[in-house]
Amino acid sequence: MTLDVDLQSDDTERIPLHTYTRQAYLNYSMYVINDRALPSLGDGLKPVQRRIVYAMSELGLKATSKFKKSARTIGDVIGKFHPHGDSACYEAMVHMAQPFNYRYPLVDGQGNWGSQDDPKSFAAMRYTESRLRNYADLLLAELGQGTVDWKPNFDGSLQEPEILPARLPNVLLNGGSGIAVGMATDIPPHNLGEVARACLHLLDHPEAGVEQLCQFIQGPDFPTGAELVSSREEILAIYRSGRGALKARACCQFESGEIIITALPYQVSGARVLEQIAAQMQKKKLPMVVDLRDESDHENPTRIVIVLRSNRVDRQGVMSHLFATTDLEKQYRVNFNVIGNNRRPQVKDLATMLREWLDFRVLTVRRRLKFRLERILSRLHILDGLLIAYLHIDEVIQIVREEDAPRPALMARFGLSEKQAEAILELRLKQLAKLEEIRIKAEQKELGEERDRHQRLLDSRASLTAFIQREIREDLEKFGDERRTPITEAREARAFSEAELLPTEPVTVVLSERGWVRAARGHDIDPASLQYKSGDSFKLSGRGKSNQAAVFLDSTGRSYSLPAHTLPSARGQGEPLSGKLNPPSGATFEGLVIGEAHQEVLLASDAGYGFVTRISELISKNRNGKSALRLPEGARVLPALTVEDYEQQLIASVSNEGRMLIFPLAELPRLARGKGNRIMGIPAARVRARQEFVAAVSVISSRDILIIHSGARYRKMRLSEFEVYLGERGRRGLKLPRGFQNVDRLERMAR
Numbered sequence: 001m002t003l004d005v006d007l008q009s010d011d012t013e014r015i016p017l018h019t020y021t022r023q024a025y026l027n028y029s030m031y032v033i034n035d036r037a038l039p040s041l042g043d044g045l046k047p048v049q050r051r052i053v054y055a056m057s058e059l060g061l062k063a064t065s066k067f068k069k070s071a072r073t074i075g076d077v078i079g080k081f082h083p084h085g086d087s088a089c090y091e092a093m094v095h096m097a098q099p100f101n102y103r104y105p106l107v108d109g110q111g112n113w114g115s116q117d118d119p120k121s122f123a124a125m126r127y128t129e130s131r132l133r134n135y136a137d138l139l140l141a142e143l144g145q146g147t148v149d150w151k152p153n154f155d156g157s158l159q160e161p162e163i164l165p166a167r168l169p170n171v172l173l174n175g176g177s178g179i180a181v182g183m184a185t186d187i188p189p190h191n192l193g194e195v196a197r198a199c200l201h202l203l204d205h206p207e208a209g210v211e212q213l214c215q216f217i218q219g220p221d222f223p224t225g226a227e228l229v230s231s232r233e234e235i236l237a238i239y240r241s242g243r244g245a246l247k248a249r250a251c252c253q254f255e256s257g258e259i260i261i262t263a264l265p266y267q268v269s270g271a272r273v274l275e276q277i278a279a280q281m282q283k284k285k286l287p288m289v290v291d292l293r294d295e296s297d298h299e300n301p302t303r304i305v306i307v308l309r310s311n312r313v314d315r316q317g318v319m320s321h322l323f324a325t326t327d328l329e330k331q332y333r334v335n336f337n338v339i340g341n342n343r344r345p346q347v348k349d350l351a352t353m354l355r356e357w358l359d360f361r362v363l364t365v366r367r368r369l370k371f372r373l374e375r376i377l378s379r380l381h382i383l384d385g386l387l388i389a390y391l392h393i394d395e396v397i398q399i400v401r402e403e404d405a406p407r408p409a410l411m412a413r414f415g416l417s418e419k420q421a422e423a424i425l426e427l428r429l430k431q432l433a434k435l436e437e438i439r440i441k442a443e444q445k446e447l448g449e450e451r452d453r454h455q456r457l458l459d460s461r462a463s464l465t466a467f468i469q470r471e472i473r474e475d476l477e478k479f480g481d482e483r484r485t486p487i488t489e490a491r492e493a494r495a496f497s498e499a500e501l502l503p504t505e506p507v508t509v510v511l512s513e514r515g516w517v518r519a520a521r522g523h524d525i526d527p528a529s530l531q532y533k534s535g536d537s538f539k540l541s542g543r544g545k546s547n548q549a550a551v552f553l554d555s556t557g558r559s560y561s562l563p564a565h566t567l568p569s570a571r572g573q574g575e576p577l578s579g580k581l582n583p584p585s586g587a588t589f590e591g592l593v594i595g596e597a598h599q600e601v602l603l604a605s606d607a608g609y610g611f612v613t614r615i616s617e618l619i620s621k622n623r624n625g626k627s628a629l630r631l632p633e634g635a636r637v638l639p640a641l642t643v644e645d646y647e648q649q650l651i652a653s654v655s656n657e658g659r660m661l662i663f664p665l666a667e668l669p670r671l672a673r674g675k676g677n678r679i680m681g682i683p684a685a686r687v688r689a690r691q692e693f694v695a696a697v698s699v700i701s702s703r704d705i706l707i708i709h710s711g712a713r714y715r716k717m718r719l720s721e722f723e724v725y726l727g728e729r730g731r732r733g734l735k736l737p738r739g740f741q742n743v744d745r746l747e748r749m750a751r
Contacts, residue, residue, distance in 0.1 A: 040338065167361075715740055
């Protein structure tokens with residue numbers, strides 16, 4: 001027996017898998033974007049926040065009512081409107097109650113609602129109590145006045161508002177953040193007074209742009225204070241595009257050797273900052289800080305004390321380092337991505353956002369006025385019927401007593417509508433007897449005036465605009481407050497370099513003939529008297545500080561640098577530089593200089609060329625160094641010399657033939673690298689043949705004594721003696737006295 005089954009005979013819809021998955025993912029994406037992650041432009045709330053606020057209002061938890069257990073509120077929210085996890089719903093409620101997270105909190109909490117150090121340290125909802133704050137009236141006051149559309153809840157048993165009729169742009173006041181599918185939002189909070197005044201200006205000047213609105217809105221206003229250190233140009237650029245980044249810094253003050261942190265950036269934990277600073281102290285990255293205390297209390301919510309080693313410590317430098325290395329400075333993304341009035345997500349600039357919110361507000365007020373006008377007209381219609389009943393009270397009573405169907409009888413007798421007749425019949429006899437013509441006419445007059453007033457507002461755009469402005473001013477006066485976040489332009493924060501964190505001890509760097517290097521503490525040592533390896537001897541030395549870089553120049557004209565504190569101690573015989581650096585094969589080290597980065601030095605070759613540069617131009621983090629001095633063919637590098645006063649000092653040069661030339665140092669150029677200008681006029685061919693070359697150079701001033709060493713003999717020359725050797729740059733110079741024409745070196749003795 002066989003059973004034939006037609007697989008295509010049922011009513012099952014068959015679609016390709018890729019089509020189904022694409023559509024399912026698109027549906028999920030749109031749900032996350034519209035119903036979970038992004039706030040609406042109108043009330044600035046996400047669905048869960050809107051449902052929490054509405055459920056609390058339905059429970060009667062106004063600002064003047066008693067607190068009620070948060071578990072009761074969350075139960076109503078997830079049971080009636082938001083069928084999701086209770087913990088996530090409660091966390092959203094806690095967020096709206098934390099004054100350090102919301103610029104204008106919506107929920108008033110009683111109990112443990114977390115702290116700025118740990119926002120998620122709040123107690124369970126069975127322990128805490130809550131109610132709405134006064135600020136929530138801005139969202140709820142007009143809810144029952146026909147201002148918004150309603151929709152069924154998830155099971156169709158109740159109605160909930162699609163949006164709340166906000167009287168101010170809460171989307172800017174409290175901001176918000178969220179991550180959807182393929183998009184996100186990050187809106188910083190703003191000051192109510194500034195935003196309200198910008199709205200008033202925009203109502204008067206509908207074409208106002210971002211620049212005009214930013215005359216009122218200075219920038220974000222974070223609830224925790226701190227300082228906004230982005231420039232005005234950066235803030236304007238963000239408001240123009242709707243995207244960007246802002247930087248905020250902690251506020252601090254200085255008190256007798258202590259730094260007091262009084263305000264932290266938005267969403268920064270004080271405990272986390274203390275951990276970061278303490279970790280640096282343990283790693284000896286903050287040697288100028290000796291103690292750290294947290295003195296925060298109820299009166300001073302943020303008070304972190306940083307005790308410095310002495311009053312001489314650069315406090316601004318310490319704060320700059322802490323800004324760069326801790327959460328005392330934080331960067332915030334800005335992305336004005338909201339669900340607009342057309343129910344579509346879009347990134348909007350400031351002017352567009354406020355303009356669309358004002359469109360929403362105008363529509364809300366129109367609906368409120370129309371709703372009230374309909375109520376007034378309905379009441380006036382009823383009052384007309386009641387007035388007729390008063391004027392014919394005996395006949396009305398008789399009809400009610402005698403007729404089996406009094407409603408149609410009243411309608412036929414007095415020409416009443418069904419509503420008027422029903423209103424008369426709903427009155428008790430006692431109330432009917434007490435009807436007074438004066439009271440009815442007074443109510444008619446009052447309602448008539450209100451009807452005319454509402455009608456004028458609906459018929460005149462100018463009157464409606466003025467009415468909305470008046471309401472915004474009332475809310476501004478009621479809820480406006482001072483700005484908490486000052487805006488100050490500041491320099492970029494910079495962390496201390498490794499050298500800056502080291503003690504600045506005087507050191508003498510010593511280089512031997514074979515290229516071995518070491519560093520001795522102090523400047524009072526004789527480098528030539530140190531012990532050297534067999535066959536080695538002293539060559540060069542330089543005096544500086546342990547936090548400076550020692551610069552070495554090799555025989556090819558390349559420069560290298562090493563931090564002085566990393567050099568081996570002079571108690572031993574040092575280490576070969578070739579182990580720390582990678583000079584070209586066969587190259588030897590011929591120059592050594594150490595000093596501040598701005599210190600000027602003279603670089604020269606024995607071909608008679610040279611220039612002045614800075615140590616910063618010679619520093620290289622590369623082991624292979626960098627090109628500094630370009631050598632003519634056959635030339636050799638002369639030792640680098642420090643320059644104290646480029647404009648006033650002189651340069652003295654001596655050739656191997658015993659000729660000396662002195663001229664102003666300022667005649668040599670300042671270069672970053674290169675060959676330089678001619679010092680002495682020596683023919684290139686004689687340099688290549690090593691027949692004539694510069695034997696020694698020295699940088700001196702007119703007050704100095706110049707010592708000429710020739711073998712074991714030396715001669716001291718003062719200005720009056722070496723004036724004769726002054727000449728033009730590039731000349732060959734004059735012969736030295738007999739016996740001093742074979743010069744070994746020139747030495748400068750400062751007077």
